[in-house]
Amino acid sequence: MSDDVLNEFGNRVRELRLWRHLTVRTAADLAGISYGYWAQIERGDKTVNNRQKLEAISYALRVSPTELTRKPHGSVDPETAAAQSGLNALSDVLLGYRIGEVPDVVPRPWDEIAAESVRLHLELRPACKYAEEVELLPRLLKELLVLAARGPHRRDALVHLIQAYDVATSLSGRLGDAGLPIVSIERMHAAAAELGDPQWVYAVDWVRAQNLSGTDRPRQYELATRVADEAPRERPEVFGMAHLTASIAAAAQGQADTARMHLDEASTIAELIEPDVSPWPLSMMVFGRTNVGIWKVSIGVELGDGPKVAETARGLDVSPISVSRQVAFWTEMGRGLIPERKTRRAGIDAFKRADGLAVQQLRNNMLAREAVRDQLRHAHQDDADGRDIRYLAWRMGLAPTG
Incomplete structure (x- = not known):
């Protein structure tokens, strides 16, 4: 296998460093890492295994982390290829119409529109049916824009618009478009302002914080804690999720105590919700005890717990939650377990679980890609671990020949 395949990330870092006319030493100083470590990254001798390092490198090179990950990555499944080909139509609607502008379409009866919206949130999005989501959304x-402008269903249409824009935000980001999520969030804000309900205004403020680029974690933390402190107390889902976002923002800055404090707050808030996964709002937050458990694993990986995440996850049943969140869980478990020899097999199996649920989501996780790429360098030809690593590399577009 060529060095270029094994060192996709390092080659991209070197390319951007030279483009910025930076020496290795200058770039390393800007990122707050050692000269030797930066040089090893460029050579492919070291992988980047957490968000803090990824974002430090992004800061030094003055690019978004997505510029380093080269999203979208090549597809090996028809589902993702079809979804990516449909992004233009979604882009046209997001860019072409603001709240209050009325498209030249005749809406179907409200019951049909509402039923299709519910299907989007409760069936397609949770199962990562990207192609069907892209086809349905425009x-x-x-x-919904027509009905939100006038008529008896105006308020309901605005609520469904907010939630549909949220789907567009996450979907376009996962399909590798860096610009559309920003537009979608602005449309959400306008719809929430038009609705005039503080619950929805703060829910959208949380979406904004959650989707803020990893190059500005302090600002993400500021926005998330503002929602956690100020959101109306009637909907614990909103300020509960805000604490989780604040936790990842703190963890990505190496602030372990602060990250765990917000996790504890979220755990307490989750006890206020009767189901393990709250149904409100449709597919936006899935807040509850199960999701907090998944975030605990993710934060543990970010803080360097490694194989200890297996203990964190002990007894956690993720089956009640959406496929998307299940994939996040198994991906984080894989990242935590695969580097250590004693838990490598369990890490491989975790990545395989994520792959089986939604390879399209796993493929675009840069930190998972780096973990598999690191294992690929040492994979043996004739053992089960080596075969599974090469399979995962192929599925993730790291080794096209398998």
Whole structure:
């Protein structure tokens, strides 16, 4: 296998460093890492295994982390290829219409529109049906824009618009478009302002914080804690999720005590919700005890707990939550377990679980890609671990020949 395949990330770092006319030493100083470590990254001798290092390198090179990850990555499944080909139509609607502007379409009866919106949130999005989501969203958004401008269903249409824009935000980001999530969030803000309900205004403020680029974790923390402190207390889902976002923002800055404090707050808030996964708002937050458990694993990996995440996850049943969150869980478990020899097999199995649920989501996780790439360098030809690592590398577009 070529060095270029094994060192995709390091080659990209070197390319951007030279483009910025920076020496290795200057770039390393800007990132707050050693000269030797930066040089090893460029050579492919070291991988970047956490968000803090990834974002430090992004800061030094003055680019978004997505510039380093080269999203979208090559697809090996028809689902993702079809979804990516449909992004243009979604982009046209997001860019072409603001709240209050009325598309030239005749909406279907409200019951049909509402039913399709519910199907989007409760069936397609949780199962990561990207192609069907992309196909459905442009027409649904146009119809909701018409009804949100006038008529008896105006308020309901605005609520469904907020949630549809949220789907567009996460979907376009996962399909590798860096610009559309920003537009979607702005449309969400306008719809929430038009609705005038503080619950929804703060829910959208949380979406903004959650989707803020990893190059500005202090600002993400500031926005998330503002929502956690100020959101109305009637909907614990909003300020509960804000604490989780604050936790990852703190962890990505190496602030372990602060990250765990916000995790503890979220755990306490989750006890206020009767189900393990709250149904409100449709597919946006899935807040509850199960999701907090998944975030605990993710924060543990970020803080360097490594194989200890297996103990964190002990007894956690993720089956009640969406496929997307299940993939996040198994991906983080894989990242925590695969580097150590004693837990490598369990880490491989965790990545395989994520792959089986939604390879399209796993493929675009840069930290998972680096973990598999690191294992690929040492994979043996004739043992089960080596075969599974090469399979995962192929599925993730790291080794096209398998």
